[in-house]
Amino acid sequence: MDKRKNISMAVIKRLPKYYRYLSDLLKNDVDRxxxxxLGEKIGFTASQIRQDLNCFGDFxxxxxxxxxxxxxxxxSAILGLEKEYKSIxxxxxxxxQAIANYNNFHNLGIDVSAIFDTNPKVVGIKIRxxxxxxxxxxxxxxxxxxxxxxxxxxxxxxxxxxxDEVVRLGIKAIWNxxxxxxxxxxxxxxxxxxxxxxxxxxxxxxxxxxRNELR
Amino acid sequence: MDKRKNISMAVIKRLPKYYRYLSDLLKNDVDRxxxxxLGEKIGFTASQIRQDLNCFGDFxxxxxxxxxxxxxxxxSAILGLEKEYKSIxxxxxxxxQAIANYNNFHNLGIDVSAIFDTNPKVVGIKIRxxxxxxxxxxxxxxxxxxxxxxxxxxxxxxxxxxxDEVVRLGIKAIWNxxxxxxxxxxxxxxxxxxxxxxxxxxxxxxxxxxRNELR
Numbered sequence: 001m002d003k004r005k006n007i008s009m010a011v012i013k014r015l016p017k018y019y020r021y022l023s024d025l026l027k028n029d030v031d032r033x034x035x036x037x038l039g040e041k042i043g044f045t046a047s048q049i050r051q052d053l054n055c056f057g058d059f060x061x062x063x064x065x066x067x068x069x070x071x072x073x074x075x076s077a078i079l080g081l082e083k084e085y086k087s088i089x090x091x092x093x094x095x096x097q098a099i100a101n102y103n104n105f106h107n108l109g110i111d112v113s114a115i116f117d118t119n120p121k122v123v124g125i126k127i128r129x130x131x132x133x134x135x136x137x138x139x140x141x142x143x144x145x146x147x148x149x150x151x152x153x154x155x156x157x158x159x160x161x162x163x164d165e166v167v168r169l170g171i172k173a174i175w176n177x178x179x180x181x182x183x184x185x186x187x188x189x190x191x192x193x194x195x196x197x198x199x200x201x202x203x204x205x206x207x208x209x210x211r212n213e214l215r
Numbered sequence: 216m217d218k219r220k221n222i223s224m225a226v227i228k229r230l231p232k233y234y235r236y237l238s239d240l241l242k243n244d245v246d247r248x249x250x251x252x253l254g255e256k257i258g259f260t261a262s263q264i265r266q267d268l269n270c271f272g273d274f275x276x277x278x279x280x281x282x283x284x285x286x287x288x289x290x291s292a293i294l295g296l297e298k299e300y301k302s303i304x305x306x307x308x309x310x311x312q313a314i315a316n317y318n319n320f321h322n323l324g325i326d327v328s329a330i331f332d333t334n335p336k337v338v339g340i341k342i343r344x345x346x347x348x349x350x351x352x353x354x355x356x357x358x359x360x361x362x363x364x365x366x367x368x369x370x371x372x373x374x375x376x377x378x379d380e381v382v383r384l385g386i387k388a389i390w391n392x393x394x395x396x397x398x399x400x401x402x403x404x405x406x407x408x409x410x411x412x413x414x415x416x417x418x419x420x421x422x423x424x425x426r427n428e429l430r
Contacts, residue, residue, distance in 0.1 A: 016415035020394060043396065079415050080422035098313035104394065104411045108418075149417065173421035175414060179235060179319065181258065189424055191417035193410065196319045199390060200231035200294050202364065202406035203323075206388035207295035209404055 007055050014052055015079060017042060022072040034065035084109045086146060087175075090162050091153035092117040092125075092132045095177050095195075099151055100127040110149075114141050142169040149173035156180045163190075222270045229267055230294060232257060237287040249280035299324045301361060302390075305377050306368035307332040307340075307347045310392050310410075314366055315342040325364075329356050357384040364388035371395045378405075 021042050025033060035046040042049070053059045053071075056078050060066040076082065087105075089096050092115050099105060100112050115132045117123060123134045133141065141147075150166040152159055152174060159178035166174065167188050174190045176182055179197070182190050236257050240248060250261040257264070268274045268286075271293050275281040291297065302320075304311050307330050314320060315327050330347045332338060338349045348356065356362075365381040367374055367389060374393035381389065382403050389405045391397055394412070397405050 012419060013412075013416060015419060016409075016412035019415060020412070078419070080418050081415075085418065094313040094316040098309040099410075101309040102410065105414070108411065108414065110414070149421070172424065173417055175417050187424060187428070189417060189420045191413050191420070193408065193413050194231075195314075195317065195408065196323065197228075197231035197235070198406050198408050199320070199323065199325070200234060200296075201228060202388055202390050202404060203295050203300065204227060204230060204293070205404045205406070206364070209387065209402060213402065 011052050011055050014044075015075060018049075018052070019072070019075050019079060019081075022068060022075060025068045026072055030068050032065045032067050035060065038066065081109060084111060085148040086111050086113045087149045087151055088113055088138075088142065088147050088166075088171075089115045089151040089153060090117075090135070090138070090166070091155075091177075092119070092122050092127070093153060093155075096151070096153035097127060099153065099177075100130065113145055113147060116141075138165065139169060142166070142171065147171055149175060151175045151177070152182075153177045226267050226270050229259075230290060233264075233267070234287070234290050234294060234296075237283060237290060240283045241287055245283050247280045247282050250275065253281065296324060299326060300363040301326050301328045302364045302366055303328055303353075303357065303362050303381075303386075304330045304366040304368060305332075305350070305353070305381070306370075306392075307334070307337045307342070308368060308370075311366070311368035312342060314368065314392075315345065328360055328362060331356075353380065354384060357381070357386065362386055364390060366390045366392070367397075368392045 021038065035049045039046040039049050050060075057074065059071055059074060087110050089100055089112060092100070096115065096117070100115055105112070112128070112130050115127060115130055116135045116138050117132050118135045122132050125132050148171070150171045150173070152162055152166075154162050156178045159176065159180045160182060163174060163176070163182045163184060167184055172188050174182065174184070174188065176190055176192045177195070179194055181192070184190055236253065250264040254261040254264050265275075272289065274286055274289060302325050304315055304327060307315070311330065311332070315330055320327070327343070327345050330342060330345055331350045331353050332347050333350045337347050340347050363386070365386045365388070367377055367381075369377050371393045374391065374395045375397060378389060378391070378397045378399060382399055387403050389397065389399070389403060391405055391407045392410070394409055396407070399405055
């Protein structure tokens with residue numbers, strides 16, 4: 001029985017949030033929770049939560065609520081976190097180094113197998129036991145290791161070139177921090193973290209709020 | 216004449232993208248562009264572009280297209296980039312340091328006035344001429360400087376406390392990197408960069424694509 005077809009992007013985007021809240025509940029030794037209580041925490045309605053989780057299977061029991069540990073495990077499995085992933089980071093500048101050092105990255109079971117850069121000044125330096133390698137070694141490394149995802153942290157001008165190269169090498173998942181919209185084949189998934197756009201949205205909204213208050 | 220009321224969040228979220236594409240066009244010395252050409256670049260339809268920009272005023276001329284420099288300046292002004300902003304970064308870990316070093320942050324006219332941390336090992340260190348200060352100095356510093364926005368890069372467990380404190384000090388715009396949903400008064404704007412959620416979405420979608428291919 002596959003209930004997972006045609007799930008809206010909106011639901012998918014909420015899954016990591018469920019995962020985060022459930023993992024906090026687990027840490028606080030909460031055994032079970034009703035959709036109403038969970039909704040109040042997350043800021044969704046109980047009915048939205050029931051609807052969302054119903055997209056993936058039958059969770060919870062009426063009058064009892066959700067078993068936190070079970071729901072956590074199930075969402076974990078839905079997200080694909082039952083296995084480990086191998087990643088490479090391309091670009092060992094500020095963002096690349098921060099990601100390589102980022103605890104949550106490791107906590108989610110994502111291994112940073114290698115970091116690549118063109119700058120001879122950083123090549124050879126280790127970040128958490130992972131050595132920064134020369135970008136010339138990229139092809140050889142990826143073909144010898146089973147890499148699941150590439151994190152692109154290079155300047156915008158090089159991002160598409162790097163993207164084309166990792167896709168050519170068979171990597172199908174790209175986490176992109178360069179402020180460009182990458183063009184890829186349909187079988188590749190790109191998730192962008194466009195920091196400047198997030199910041200510009202914040203500035204716009206803050207100004208907008210001020211304008212509204214002055215009205 | 217104020218055309219700016221009731222603009223949907225979807226349009227607002229697209230503005231930074233327009234800004235980015237127009238700034239690239241400017242760099243490439245493009246003088247004018249039709250809504251069709253701009254749409255092809257960005258991946259929107261020409262009609263969507265005309266509609267979006269119409270929310271903010273009358274841009275472009277039929278048959279002539281948009282004057283790139285003019286449109287860039289106007290969107291820049293709409294986003295509020297005609298003035299400079301002063302920010303503080305709280306938490307000088309990996310992410311905080313990366314943001315402090317982030318070029319685009321500076322390019323957008325956002326000054327990092329101070330960085331705060333609790334760790335005596337990093338207090339006193341300079342990042343791009345800005346010294347990391349002890350968190351105890353936060354109140355004094357903010358009350359003596361006109362700070363527009365706070366970047367929260369502390370561990371989740373401390374994020375709400377830090378948020379409450381900066382809001383109490385009068386800061387109305389928060390760029391939050393901690394993996395929590397901050398609770399604030401209605402007159403405060405929070406923009407989140409939830410890296411783990413972005414990464415989990417990527418992993419889910421990559422697995423989903425694989426499942427679909429196997430079907």
